[in-house]
Amino acid sequence: MQLPEPYFSRGFKPAVFVLALLPLALLGWGVWHDTLGANPIETITRSLGEWGLRFLLLTLLLSTLRRQIGWGQGLRLRRMLGLFAFFYGTLHLLSYLWLDQFFDWPEIGYDILERPFITVGMLAFVLMVPLAATSFKAAIRRLGRDWQRLHRLIYPLSLLGVLHFWWLADSKARTDMPLVYTVLLLALLGERLWQWRQQRQRQQR
């Protein structure tokens, strides 16, 4: 299962990095060749948001993979994938601020206060900022145990991200994708809860 070290860090990891940029490249290609449909801005905003969510789920998946199938090497991709979640989340937010609102700040403020799906999305983004800001080695060392505690924010912020997707769904009838993400996220969080209970039972014995 484990790749020999040189293959992992010189081949696999850079390949994942390039793959993670592919969605952005495809959107760029789509803009250039006008293949994003009748409403390309909507396509771009939604796609960026969904990729943000997907990278959050992938980030959460890595430790589950270690526990469940013993693939521990993947954990070394975790920071990169987490930063990609932040990257796509940031682009998603920018596309809303620029292409949707054209930096109309009063309107944006009103949206954040009055529209639950914007409130929740914005909150998810804000919670990602400290995680991205403390993703480098010096911060990890300095924060020690607090670093782990801080980075548990990924659980609530992922839930907020999925909720943002539910409440956005432009009609109540169109809920297939929010449901898919909810099921995946609950499976990932459920596995952690289960692990945590197992551990506590073991400690009690």
Next chain:
Amino acid sequence: SAAGLPLLANAATDEASTPYDDITQYNNFYEFGTGKEDPAKHAHLLKTSPWSVTVDGACAKPGKLTLEDILKPHPDQERIYRLRCVEGWSMVIPWLGFPLADLLKRFEPTSQAKYVRFETLVDPKQMPGQKRQVLEWPYTEGLRIDEAMHPLSFIATGLYGKALPGQNGAPLRLVVPWKYGFKSIKSIVRISFVEQEPHTSWGRSAPDEYGFYANVNPDVDHPRWSQRKERRIGEFRKRDTLAFNGYAEQVASLYSGMDLRKNF
């Protein structure tokens, strides 16, 4: 009708029509699926010939009419209307068809006919989106009788001078340009004159979001998004949404004395 002519002249738009491909490939027609591209993908399954329409309720001449019977007395007219979707996008569409009032008058509605109720075809074989209960089928919509008789209310049978594609509601679809697009029911198979305000599919699905009137109104937000602006398909910057979608001069009097925040 002659009385409608100056009113129609004022309602004409010189805005550029949205390209045919956008009008026919970016649709909300959940009978074919909930994605915007689904209707264009699946509408070939719809058989529009033979087609018949049942007319019933409070009228002197109810009956079941073939599509040919429906169309025969009405010469084609072109109407270039703005279409504003409740989701916040808009188009300009050159429809082909005839005034709804001209059709309705043939059935001689009685004084009990306070509202008109419309139904879309139900047939999951032709409309695969109906295999799932995402909305209440048949899709049902309605208008108050004076709204239905208004000269802007239109039955479309074509666009851009061609027959109406399935994804746009062939063979008969309603067009009510001052209301959000979901009021403009597609692929109509039943028209009923009724005394009570009819239930609508969207009204049943989310009554706090989709009111019976659904007049385009920049001052009444959808609970989940603002209606102040809209993206005209093909344009980069957003436009301000206009009261009654820019047809206030023609239709605002229909609602004088009504609280449009309550009757959204």
